[in-house]
Amino acid sequence: MSVRLFVRLLPVVLGAGVLLVPWLERSAAQTKGFSHTEQHHKAKDCAFCHKMPTSNWPTARGYPDVAQFPGHASCFGCHKTSAVFTGGKPTFCLGCHSDIAPGRAPFKKFPVAGRAREFNIAFPHRTHQDLLARLLRRGDVAPGHFVNAAWRPADEKNAVRNSCAVCHSDTKAVPVVKTPPIKDGLDKVSDAASGVAAASPAAGFFKADPEGHATCFTCHYSGIKAPSTDCKGCHAATPAFKPTEAIARYSVRFDHAREQHKTDCMSCHVRIAQSDDSRALKDPDVPLLACVSCHGKPFNSSDRKNKDYWQSALNNEIIGRQKDKAMVCAYCHSDDVGRYDIPASHIALKK
């Protein structure tokens, strides 16, 4: 009896299974969209789908790069073609194609603007100091995908002596600035903003991060590790994130373009130069020690109108705070930062 029942039910179970499997694939593709971090995708090597360089690089980028979505074989090597339809519409295809119609299926621009990113880049500054010296950046190649931040292209005349300028040039547009988290358990000395706003930066105030692969590939296209075909050599998968365009600054009043500040980047950016991963830095990249080599000399009697005031900035601000606890430190900081308790690092360097 049980055998008969099993035989009768078998076609029903198999039929349901056949119907269910594509439905599950389709469901995942539609509700979540494509994700590099999905376990089956993560198990593949990047080269399983991505070709480096893609054939369209001469027109899309101007330099050899991954400038296009992977081909159909990458998707349908695993996914069933029946999985592309939802309610009669080929929604699966819309991950890469902007339109699906008989006879035409134009691609979306790669990478898709506004789509969440799934990779971070790890740049070991410590390693690169040894190799670089005086290479100049060129800004005439199209930006790529992975690195989005942009400060501004450098004054190339002055960049000659700075290896950092290979990647970090002056910004052309003033970026949005945000206050980094205040650490060390410091408290605000006043709640309301005192009206000491951020300085009004002009061109050259900030520095840019490299955009796309062009800078990296200048040396890493092939030959030395990591070559352009080894995505994991530089990129690490992360949960999907929307990159912020805002840059974080404790001292929004430091102007890179100011004549007195045109020195070797290494004179001030000493913490990052010792770092393998700038994201892991717990303290500001530029320690206060770098500032007081010029600022903070002991001219305590100077007032703000005095031409020597800049030399006494640190001392004056600390003394001012001691006299008036609600005073906002404004020489270097906007009020978002300057109304917090003075950190121990500053007090230690007061003359």
Add this chain to the structure above:
Amino acid sequence: MPTRLLLLACTLAALVGAVPGVAQQAKTGRASLVVTTQVTIGGTKLILSRKRFFLFTGNRGANAELEKRVVAHAGEFRSRDCFYCTQGVSKEYLDWLRAADCETPYCREVSDADLKIPEFAAAYKLALVQYKGKPDIARRWITPFITAPIRDGFYQQKKQLQTTILGDAKPLGAVMTDATSYKATFIDIPITKPNDKGLEAFFLTNAVPIEFQGKAYTWVCPVNLKVGNTQFQLPTKDGDKSCKLIIQELPKCSAGGCTK
């Protein structure tokens, strides 16, 4: 009354006991060390731009093995000229490196005029094929097509020597001098076991000889640091500031070989 006296005595004893504790606590913290490398030795003013220095925890005794290795391997350093000379590079290639005190072709961009240099010309030819006839990309992205020994061989050689010298010694910090003040700044140095003067022993060395105008310089220096900043100028003589200073004449490139 005796109870009050006892309480007073106990309070005073506690305060007296607490004072050294407070003093001890005040001495621990973070230190920084600014190493000034602009010194004149034997009439030569050293300009040590982008040169690496290492800082180790512990005194000279604790770093005795490291010091032995630094001294023992100093003679193995091959100069830039000597390295490229034995690789058989053209005079033009060596001159290009010398012109901006470059150690490798990554040092600066290869210009159109530089493409006449035999090594660059050969690489450019290969690059043009790879980069689909785009001359600007082929010129700027030329380094992958320069043969490995004359591309990053000198760097790899120095790195190998550095690995040998450092051995299992783990530096607390590795810092390069800047290109304007020629200073190396170490920061975030933990002062955890200061002596009664608030000082803690560290060990400073460049480990791999630094090449400058035909000579190689190696420093090995014990340094005492305290919470706050310490300035340290490299000594100009062996034995100054308890430092060891090794100065070597570097071989010169001649007829495809290196001669002293």
